[in-house]
Amino acid sequence: MTPREKIIYAAMELFGLKGYNSTSIADLLSRTQLNSGSLYHVFPSKQDVLIGVLEAYRDGIEEMLLEPAWGQVDDPIEKIFALLGGYRTMIAESDCTYGCPIGSLALELHEPDPQVRDLLAVNFENWAKAVQRCLEAAGPRLPKGTDTNALSEFVLTAMEGGVMQARTHRDVAYFDRTVEQLRAHFALLEQAAKQAA
Amino acid sequence: MTPREKIIYAAMELFGLKGYNSTSIADLLSRTQLNSGSLYHVFPSKQDVLIGVLEAYRDGIEEMLLEPAWGQVDDPIEKIFALLGGYRTMIAESDCTYGCPIGSLALELHEPDPQVRDLLAVNFENWAKAVQRCLEAAGPRLPKGTDTNALSEFVLTAMEGGVMQARTHRDVAYFDRTVEQLRAHFALLEQAAKQAA
DNA sequence: GCCTGTTGTTTGAACGCTCAATCAACAGGC
């Protein structure tokens, strides 16, 4: 494991746990057992660590997020809810302290550099696109002319909002109810598509 | 205007603009033209300022948020979208840097004191309850047995997720599409209620 | 096999600065 990997790995954990601003370089050093010079040899600044983390999320979405969730799911719409189920697991396993790392950073960083903001946006975009592919695969089960882009963004919206409420109340039930509402929405869409056919 | 009011007012602005951690006491002092001793005479710690802010949001939801949005709206379901319209205005007027103050704080503070967490939760709860009253007022327009509590939380979820994406992409359209999807959901619900009748 | 020069990496003390918080001194009304 290279120093670079060590740092990224530790930063992913700590940024998620304490946030970016509240994670000090000293935190990263004690977690990785590196010295400050070594860290700064690899990353010229703290923000570069953040960029590295966001790139890692961007490049790892398939194997870190999608593949684990979709291992044994074929139905395209169930894949969407399997993805949400992955988040539910994270919330429950963390005693409801889990927050989507991208969403948390997006709200914590109020005036991010363009490079950072773009990476946040790209991460959201890739997530939504993965959902959109599922929606396209569902084909005629959704009403003709469905805006799959807008609907995929809506799924992301529901996930982020549900995670936020679950963490604030320290209660997964808030996430569960959000997912339940989304399920109802999909049920209504499928029903409408069937009636039109 | 008492020092206390000055501080709360300035803190509401600055916490929203830069976040809690990135707002220094010095920022509050220069904004209010107070001295540090005066501030600490009113608020024993920075966290107490935060608590004051959250209490102000809690106590001011009617006149600061609901009344302005509902001034000329009677239809209960349109009241919900008028409320969302208020957020749309804030987003647009701020060049898409606006974030719901409660949501931003909820995600920025990773290990908040119980008192702070409770205040965040209460603010969410009151917001959702206001929406829920609209849903109840809509009566038979929604399907019989609709879980108005869960649906009101879903509206909050949509607002928060939409605001988050709009700010991250610096583009109101993301918020608009979220609201559009929510409108579609309500249309389907109303249609289902009508068919059942 | 041995020395020498080079390159890339690691070390960790130190730096300058900002932060939240303090407190002895003071002012003005009653």
Added chain:
DNA sequence: GCCTGTTGATTGAGCGTTCAAACAACAGGC
């Protein structure tokens, strides 16, 4: 004279970052 509220320089911890020095690994010449 007392008391409530204000002043603003001061404190000390913690922050991100720097840098001269040490070190390891290797290549080439002899």
